[in-house]
Amino acid sequence: MPRSHSHHSHSHAEDAEPFTLDGLAELLRSKGLRMTGNRRAILQALLKAKKPLGLEEIQTEAVRQSKGGEPPDFATVFRMMALLEELKIARKVNLGRASSYFELVDSRHHRDHLVCTDCGTVTPLEGNCPVESLERQIARKHGYTQVTHSLEFFGLCGDCSTDAAS
Amino acid sequence: MPRSHSHHSHSHAEDAEPFTLDGLAELLRSKGLRMTGNRRAILQALLKAKKPLGLEEIQTEAVRQSKGGEPPDFATVFRMMALLEELKIARKVNLGRASSYFELVDSRHHRDHLVCTDCGTVTPLEGNCPVESLERQIARKHGYTQVTHSLEFFGLCGDCSTDAAS
DNA sequence: ACGGTTATGGCAAATGATTTGCAATTGTGA
């Protein structure tokens, strides 16, 4: 695991560092955006997350990450996530719930999930995504560009299956 | 209009008739539910749809299908769709928009879609779904039951690609 | 066909989630 040696990176957005706090900070600055305490905290929360987070969870985790202080306002988190989506740094994940959940987009991160529709448990799926390779084919066949995908499996986890049976 | 011919009133949801209006009517009745003009119109709209429909679209199409009369109330469409979801006759499709879209669930229907994130065009994908066969594997590996999936591709269609380039 | 029972539908109001306006604050480059 390479340690982050943050001091002098000069990368462009395209060949940016992998998703480290410093890499992201640099990316934002290169767009004329500012790196604030709120944003740092939010990014740290997202970097640490093992599953997609809702806005409230981001708030909560952000304050934990930055160890203390006021949690960022709901609107602030909202605007930050809109921004990250715009920049393709984060994306919304469909968990079949009313509110939105987000995760960072990184080729090294898994993008597909297994969701228990009863208790809500979310499990990121390991291994190579079976669909990623289709993006290119679909793009060609339908004349699309910038094709991405969203794949989620829904079902009942072991516990909820037995509960349901009784 | 042929009278409905109930030869297998013992049928479970699983071995029900293919999705025809009569088949669905029968299914509803077997659950103690009633087949009304509204419901008939909504079901016809869904049966005819070539892509997932939003609640307003269902309203609009329903009145067209039943050729005239008042469109069903929004709440009525909403409750009907909740009911159809409950019965696994319909499902919500994630089109990356704020509001919900629905389509009937039928093994002969395609379930995966290609969505242009700019103009909103929705294209159902033909051919065998590459993921369906994984449901069983995932169920086994993670101890889940009743596993289904939701797969959508997002991108820019040809027209929107060229627009974006300019 | 009739009438009683009960699911359904329309209306409007409640809820929930997301989005925006604006003034005060704070990061950044010069």
Place this chain on the structure above:
DNA sequence: TCACAATTGCAAATCATTTGCCATAACCGT
């Protein structure tokens, strides 16, 4: 440090979904 513009918190607006209530209409048995 200063000036400028981006950012933030707060509250209010918007948008989508969901529910309560009572009048209506579907269905069953007669």
